[in-house]
Amino acid sequence: MKRKEFQEEKFYYASQWQLIWWRFRKHKLAVFGGIVLLVIYTLAIFCEFFAPYDPTKYNSRFPYAPPQRIRFFHEGKFMGPFVYGYTSTVDLKTMRRVYKIDKSQIFKIKFFVKGDEYKLWGIWPSNIHFMGVESGYMFLLGTDRLGRDLLSRIIYGARISTSVGLVGVFLSFILGIIIGGISGYFGGAVDNFIQRTIEIIRSIPTIPLWMALSAALPLNWSPLKVYFAITVILSLTGWTGLARVVRSKFLSLREEDFVMAARFAGASEMRIIFRHMLPSFMSHIIASITLSIPGMILGETSLSFLGLGLRPPVISWGVLLQDAQNLTAVALYPWLLTPVVFVIVTVLCFNFLGDGLRDAADPYANL
Amino acid sequence: MLGFVMRRLIQMVITLFVISVISFMIIELPPGDYLTSYISSLAATGESLDQAEIESLRKQYGLDLPLYARYFKWLWGVLRGDFGYSFSWDRPVSELLWGRLGMSVAVSALSVAFSWVFGFLIGMYSATHQYSAGDYLATFLGYVGLATPNFLLALVLLWVIYVTTGVNLSGLFSREFIDAPWSFAKFLDMLKHIWLPMVVVGTSGMAGLIRTLRANLLDELHKPYVEAALSKGLPENKVFWKYPMRIAMIPFISTVGWSLPGIFSGETITSIVLNLPTVGPLLLGALRSQDMYLAGSLVMFLSFFTVIGTLISDILLAWVDPRIRLE
Numbered sequence: 261m262k263r264k265e266f267q268e269e270k271f272y273y274a275s276q277w278q279l280i281w282w283r284f285r286k287h288k289l290a291v292f293g294g295i296v297l298l299v300i301y302t303l304a305i306f307c308e309f310f311a312p313y314d315p316t317k318y319n320s321r322f323p324y325a326p327p328q329r330i331r332f333f334h335e336g337k338f339m340g341p342f343v344y345g346y347t348s349t350v351d352l353k354t355m356r357r358v359y360k361i362d363k364s365q366i367f368k369i370k371f372f373v374k375g376d377e378y379k380l381w382g383i384w385p386s387n388i389h390f391m392g393v394e395s396g397y398m399f400l401l402g403t404d405r406l407g408r409d410l411l412s413r414i415i416y417g418a419r420i421s422t423s424v425g426l427v428g429v430f431l432s433f434i435l436g437i438i439i440g441g442i443s444g445y446f447g448g449a450v451d452n453f454i455q456r457t458i459e460i461i462r463s464i465p466t467i468p469l470w471m472a473l474s475a476a477l478p479l480n481w482s483p484l485k486v487y488f489a490i491t492v493i494l495s496l497t498g499w500t501g502l503a504r505v506v507r508s509k510f511l512s513l514r515e516e517d518f519v520m521a522a523r524f525a526g527a528s529e530m531r532i533i534f535r536h537m538l539p540s541f542m543s544h545i546i547a548s549i550t551l552s553i554p555g556m557i558l559g560e561t562s563l564s565f566l567g568l569g570l571r572p573p574v575i576s577w578g579v580l581l582q583d584a585q586n587l588t589a590v591a592l593y594p595w596l597l598t599p600v601v602f603v604i605v606t607v608l609c610f611n612f613l614g615d616g617l618r619d620a621a622d623p624y625a626n627l
Numbered sequence: 628m629l630g631f632v633m634r635r636l637i638q639m640v641i642t643l644f645v646i647s648v649i650s651f652m653i654i655e656l657p658p659g660d661y662l663t664s665y666i667s668s669l670a671a672t673g674e675s676l677d678q679a680e681i682e683s684l685r686k687q688y689g690l691d692l693p694l695y696a697r698y699f700k701w702l703w704g705v706l707r708g709d710f711g712y713s714f715s716w717d718r719p720v721s722e723l724l725w726g727r728l729g730m731s732v733a734v735s736a737l738s739v740a741f742s743w744v745f746g747f748l749i750g751m752y753s754a755t756h757q758y759s760a761g762d763y764l765a766t767f768l769g770y771v772g773l774a775t776p777n778f779l780l781a782l783v784l785l786w787v788i789y790v791t792t793g794v795n796l797s798g799l800f801s802r803e804f805i806d807a808p809w810s811f812a813k814f815l816d817m818l819k820h821i822w823l824p825m826v827v828v829g830t831s832g833m834a835g836l837i838r839t840l841r842a843n844l845l846d847e848l849h850k851p852y853v854e855a856a857l858s859k860g861l862p863e864n865k866v867f868w869k870y871p872m873r874i875a876m877i878p879f880i881s882t883v884g885w886s887l888p889g890i891f892s893g894e895t896i897t898s899i900v901l902n903l904p905t906v907g908p909l910l911l912g913a914l915r916s917q918d919m920y921l922a923g924s925l926v927m928f929l930s931f932f933t934v935i936g937t938l939i940s941d942i943l944l945a946w947v948d949p950r951i952r953l954e
Contacts, residue, residue: 463888
């Protein structure tokens with residue numbers, strides 16, 4: 261009895277963010293999504309370290325090598341993690357390389373091994389990789405046409421693909437909050453005009469429009485320029501959803517008692533907006549931002565897949581999937597489709613996380 | 628009702644106008660004008676135009692006029708059915724447009740039908756069997772359906788079908804039927820292919836429909852009026868179909884409007900992956916070769932169809948739900 265009372269008391273003293281956190285914690289799927297995303301972003305941030313190989317390193321001996329399985333037992337004896345090597349022969353009829361597992365070659369997988377040289381974030385030189393083999397080779401997800409390690413390429417691709425979502429959403433957030441704020445705060449004719457504009461933008465099918473806009477990017481632009489141009493294109497249509505959320509919150513909060521109280525107390529308009537209104541709908545905005553990141557990631561993937569977005573030598577998941585456009589290649593080398601798994605898992609986790617945040621965003625509902 | 632329709636019609640005209648401006652911008656976007664790239668592509672093949680021909684082409688496309696005048700010249704052409712000239716196909720755009728657009732609309736309409744029928748059945752099952760294994764499965768599939776972009780689903784399904792049956796389902800017809808005139812056999816052959824784009828494009832919309840229908844039905848099912856009807860002894864089936872179902876049906880009509888941009892979007896990229904004879908591959912090809920009159924017209928028409936579709940669904944919605952038209 262005493263314990264329950266104490267808990268209730270804690271509940272009433274808790275801050276808004278504390279309540280949101282308690283509510284969010286109950287949403288198991290959202291917590292799970294959040295953890296997976298943390299892992300993916302950690303891989304992306306330190307991709308030089310986590311990738312076992314340099315993603316651009318050609319290996320003429322192993323084009324289209326299938327994924328190696330991690331094993332622990334060699335002829336019934338425990339060895340720790342290792343992979344078997346391959347013997348390869350060229351099939352003279354089809355001119356394709358055929359790989360056979362060679363059990364006499366054992367490559368032990370070690371952690372923090374020395375491998376290809378790299379510069380972390382282009383600054384700190386090192387050659388320590390999270391995992392790898394000291395002698396031999398390890399292609400856990402197979403290799404591509406040029407014998408480049410697919411796992412390393414996917415990890416490097418994660419940096420581009422997942423950051424496009426964040427940068428794009430940041431731009432849409434700025435546009436959305438300014439335009440939505442103006443619309444909701446002033447109301448009337450301004451609001452009407454902005455709402456009609458949003459409706460028009462939303463009525464244009466996004467992919468054809470994105471395709472047309474990104475096809476107009478000059479071919480001689482540097483990868484970095486193209487990257488930012490793509491995020492700008494994606495956020496040109498992406499801001500409308502956020503603007504709508506901001507506007508509707510502004511409209512409903514304008515009538516709230518605490519806004520009225522602040523106005524009577526002589527607070528300036530700016531102070532009312534930033535000190536009183538913004539904090540009370542920040543949680544909703546975070547939730548809808550989370551839910552709009554997947555659209556950006558998929559947008560970049562689609563455009564790069566079609567060859568209109570980022571182009572090799574830049575590595576993104578969409579660029580990697582260009583190799584999977586040819587059905588016969590995919591049928592022979594199905595591991596070329598593995599980037600699909602990463603795209604879907606990332607998007608799915610953002611949806612889980614966003615749904616959980618949306619439910620938790622209003623901690624005072626259904627008390 | 629009439630007032631509502633009029634208001635929406637005026638809004639639509641404005642929207643169409645803005646879309647035409649955006650499409651014109653797309654045409655004008657690439658650096659340099661199309662005539663220059665046309666001349667250089669001719670030069671690459673060894674042909675050349677004399678100065679008089681270039682001048683007459685310049686005049687014909689109004690390249691000597693200022694931007695706004697070019698826009699109105701172009702718009703005037705569009706209103707009379709002249710969309711400019713496709714340099715890469717060496718034919719007027721209007722000749723290329725209609726067949727492809729028709730196919731796109733057909734595939735999109737089938738996808739909407741698919742997502743409606745299955746979204747309705749699954750959503751209804753989910754709501755009436757809340758927290759059952761089937762409900763969890765439907766919710767899970769809905770999540771995955773929302774997270775999987777169309778083109779990836781198309782890619783994976785194409786691969787699975789190819790590996791398991793050895794059939795390459797890309798395209799809309801088998802090779803022997805591509806240029807054949809329409810016949811019953813060709814129709815059957817098309818049915819063999821068209822289900823794949825239909826399922827692929829339909830799934831993402833279906834996932835949304837399942838979620839809204841389930842949520843709406845669950846809201847309605849526990850309202851007092853349902854309890855009252857049940858306690859008066861009305862059979863469960865009758866109550867369910869007569870009241871909550873009718874209200875929960877509204878999203879089916881309203882979401883068509885919102886989902887149309889997504890459907891056309893998905894159709895474009897899916898048909899590129901599946902190599903269907905629809906707008907998608909044509910648009911990609913036009914953009915790659917900077918055939919901008921064709922590309923701009925395609926984007927414009929895809930948007931037009933979306934806007935018209937939205938208008939129809941809005942009018943239907945107002946007709947079904949009086950709260951909307953009185954707003």
